[in-house]
Amino acid sequence: MNLEKVAIDIRPRTPWEAIDIGFLLARRWYRRLWLIWMLTAVPGLLLFIAAGLILPGSGTKWALFLFWFCKPFYEPPVLMWVSKALFDEQSTTQEILTEIKKSLSFKWLLTMLLLRLSPFRSFSLPVVQLEKLDGKKKKQRLALLQDASEIAILLTVSGFFLEITLTFSLLMTLFLLIPDELRWVDFGTFVFLPDKWLLLLCYLTSCSIIAPLYICAGFMMYISRRVQLEAWDIEIGFKRIRQRLERKKNGATRALVAGFLLTSFTLAAVPGIGRADEPDPQAAKAAITKVLQQKDFDQKVTVYRWVPKKKETPETKSNWAEFWKQLFTYLEEISKNIAPLMARYGEFLLWCCAGGIMGFFLFKYSKLRQWLDWRFTGQRDSAAPEILFGLDLRPESLPERIDTACLQLLEEGHKREALSLLYRGTLSILVNRRHLAIRSSFTEDECCIEVRKNRPAKESGFFTDLTSMWVFLAFGHRDPDLEACRNLVNRWESLYGVPL
Amino acid sequence: MTDKNTADTLSFVEGIRKTNALEQEILKSVVGQDQVVKEMVIGMLAAGHILIEGVPGLGKTLLARTMAKAAGSSFNRIQFTPDLMPSDITGHSLFDMKENIFKIRRGPVFCHFLLADEINRAPAKTQAALLEAMQEQQVTIEGKTLPLVRPFQVMATQNPIEQEGTYSLPQAQTDRFMFKIFIDYPGSADEEKIVHTVTRSSIGDGLDCGTVTTILEPAEVLGLQQLLTGMTVDAKIVEYVVKITRTTRSWNGIDFGAGPRGAINLLRAARGSALVNARDYVTPDDVKSIALPVLRHRIKLSADMEIEGYTADQVLTEVLDSVEAPRL
Known part of the structure; x- marks a missing residue:
């Protein structure tokens, strides 16, 4: 360096x-x-x-x-x-x-x-x-x-x-x-x-x-x-003095300055680009005190000289400065007054936000529940409807042996009543025992799809056939085959053949 | 055009067979749009006009042309433009210098199947001329009333993405269409099939309906339409239809619901659906399955629902979910 x-x-x-x-x-x-x-x-x-x-x-x-x-x-x-x-x-x-x-x-x-x-x-x-x-x-x-x-x-x-x-x-x-x-x-x-x-x-x-x-x-x-x-600046300063004096070729002074520089270099311990040695603080303090006590540092000289006096100018206040000062003072006062009010409103707003967030999560939770209900209809616990499509689905409203009652109605020639009872009984079982989520807006086909999604093939097959026959009779105004009706009742008996 | 304007008497079994054959024939040419084809066939059976909405290049013209050919009927296409005049649709009278009399030149509306391409590009006056023909089944040229051929069905198309320089059909006019059908992009496999079929041994991008077999005659189409009128419709079904349309009027989120014409069209469409599903009686499923295309253009959503981005289909689905299906 x-x-x-x-x-x-x-x-x-x-x-x-x-x-x-x-x-x-x-x-x-x-x-x-x-x-x-x-x-x-x-x-x-x-x-x-x-x-x-x-x-x-x-x-x-x-x-x-x-x-x-x-x-x-x-x-x-x-x-x-x-x-x-x-x-x-x-x-x-x-x-x-x-x-x-x-x-x-x-x-x-x-x-x-x-x-x-x-x-x-x-x-x-x-x-x-x-x-x-x-x-x-x-x-x-x-x-x-x-x-x-x-x-x-x-x-x-x-x-x-x-x-x-x-x-x-x-x-x-x-x-x-x-x-x-x-x-x-x-x-x-x-x-x-x-x-x-x-x-x-x-x-x-x-x-x-x-x-x-x-x-x-x-x-x-x-x-x-x-x-x-x-003190690199001091070192450079001394070096420049040396160079200047060297140019004057004053041997005695050169020797003096060289000696002084040698001393100062030792004290300052100027490093290379590498790390500088740190002087002992105590020793350095003692050395400094000793130097300051020398005669050369104790001289006090009083010097008098003319100093230009500053012209006294009256302080002019800027209108703008005054305006801003007043404005800020005013705003400060206002803020002091409205701060408690703002705090109260802030608290109110925070509570509203908290309520909103809570409401949002509750809403989301209900959506999630709906989705879960839809996914796991077989496992849901919600109360089954008592009346669906205008049909009374309560088990107590149905005869104890639906198959027997249907067969009896068929023998008496009341096919419509027999199929109606069978359809109602099946829906009651699907809703109350199988816990299917059948909504009142479901059409016949939609009910079949729901059953197909959640019940075994044998049961859904039976329900599809029953629905077809029921639709044929109810909306087509046609008389179904008696044997086909009996067959359906037998299939019902094999599927749900226990008293309700 | 045919001179045979009287309906052939068909049995239901024959009607069902013919309908299925027609649907299958159209599906041979129009790939990947099964639901649209089904709705179009139902529209034809119910003698209703159809508004089709879809971006260009999805086969709307091909569908109309194929259907016309399979139904053995004449087909015309009008490209609606801002400078299209009513006489360009209905026709006009010309003075015959030789015979020194005015002769009537019939417009493209005189056909069985008319494709009104981009109907919303023409001004209201021209739209009205067509819509009058749709409603009255006749046109008047120079004071002379000319009945349209039967069966007469209009398939109008709208492009949902380009709204600049268009004249939207007012609610009163869209109400005259039995169906508003959305035609969407086909699935990947279907699209591959379309590309392969169309580019195979064909030059240019012309529509090839050469392979389509004629299944019906215009008189048979009328016979099928006649067949629907004899269908068994239980009173509960009519009640269900009315309940649905009335619910659209009181539903929160709908400013204007469907009117009685909506209910009439819904029942007619349900009959068509029953025939397509090989039944001679209507069930609630027929009503519910066809309710969206019949009602979606007959309701007007409230501003807040539109702002929230709800579509007519979403709201109608909610309506249908709220109406109890009949069980007798």
Whole structure:
């Protein structure tokens, strides 16, 4: 590291200024940094796509997740290059990659994975990658350096949202570029096209755009903190004094300054790009106190000089400012008054919502019950109707031996009454004993279908034949064959031949 | 057209046999539309006009042409357009310079089966001319009333997807159609069969009805229609029909229900259904199975039901589920 060749003006900066200068650096070498990042990220993505194909589920989804999760792995080459370029050390991409390859180890991989979980990754990365610290030392070093961790977190969060925004902006641009006549999908479907390959591509592009800015901003926050702690600006200042004096070729002064610089270098312990040695705080404090007690630091000189006096101007109040002030005061008062009222209404609304949700679930539950009833009609427990199609289906309304009663009616020549009784008796059994859900709107055929769905073939066959004969007699006004009627009664007896 | 306008007397057994043969013959040519063919045959038996709704290319013209040929009847097709005039349908008078008299040139309406393609593309005046012919079974040209040939059946089509530049049929006019039939896309296997059949040894996209055999004569069609009038219809069936139509009038969600014409057509259609199902008496199943095509264009859903996306069929199904079926 050669501080004299540093590409930026070294001076203490706030974290915001550091981020700003980091962006400037990224812009200066953007093409190079982008290419380095892509050189690492693209092979990684291809690897993840291949891995995604092996894993269960959508390969692209896996690739997207793994690519996002392994983002810290694509950043070290960019950081290495920019850290060298800052001090005017131009390296080739190959050199950078060779250097990265050397640092590859299981511990390094683990550290990088842990960095994924760190919200201030951009700031921690230089400590890990450039100072090559780990474990407790890394923790101590980070604790010393991190004075604006919340800004580093903010940088990470901003980067994340910028990536998302950029991804969807790219997708929207592509979507809008499709002519209306050829636009076959809406935007939602377009984003999640089969296999999400377009989403993956746009995400890679947006990450590549943001990554150099993010890495440089984090790196410059790190550098800025070190400038503050290690007084790089003072060191550079002294070096410049030396150079100026060297030019004057004043040997005595040179010796004096050289001696002073030697002392100051020892005290400041300026490191290379590697980690700086930390001075013992107690010893340093004692040394500082001793220096301050020397005569040179105890001189007090009073100097008088003219100072321009500020012209006193009467404070003019802006009408707009006054208006806004009054408005906000008014609104504050209103809010104070209506807050309890709003709270009461809010509570009321919450209760209404809760009631609505409860009602919705009850409604859904009743629908579900209906569906279950329909599916498992044989098992349902609901009360059977007493009257269906105008027919009394109560068992007590029917004779004890339906078959005998029907046969007797047939012998007497009352075919209609006999078949009516048989039909009514069968319906009563199906509804009361077999628990079939026969509705009053069912026609004859619909009843047959219901029986066919829920009862054995023998029983449904009998019911179909009975219905046909009944319809023939009732709606066709025809006299059925007596023998066929007797046959039906016998079949009834074999199916349900027990007293009701 | 035939001179034989009197109905042949057919027995029910003969009628059932002829009806089944007609249906099977049409199904040979019109693949994958079994329900539509059944409803069309019922419509023909019940002497009702039919409104068919379906997207282009589903075989509406083929169906009409095949049915006409199988029924041994004459067939005409009119493509309704915004500039179609009533005289383009009914006909007009021409002055014969040689004989120095006005002669009447009969329009395409003088046939047994008339296909009015995209009826809603013509203005109300032209629609009215056809609908008058449907109702009165006659047309008047230059003051001279000419009866239409019998049987006379109109099959009008509507395209549900293109509504620009159309004149929707008013409720009063759609009511004159006995059926509104939805013709839908055929199933995959049926579609494969259609493609194979149509493209096999044929040039262009013309409709091939050459293989259709004539099953009936126009007089036999009239005989079948006559046969329906002698069917056994129990009073409970009439009561059931009326109960259904009356329920449509009081049903929550229907602004205007079906009128008495709806009930009449429902019973006529139920008779046709009974014959197609090889019966000479009507059952509640005949009524219920044919209720949707008879009633779906006779009801007007309330605005909120339409906003909620309910269709006439859904509401009618609820109506039918609420009406108790008769058991005597």
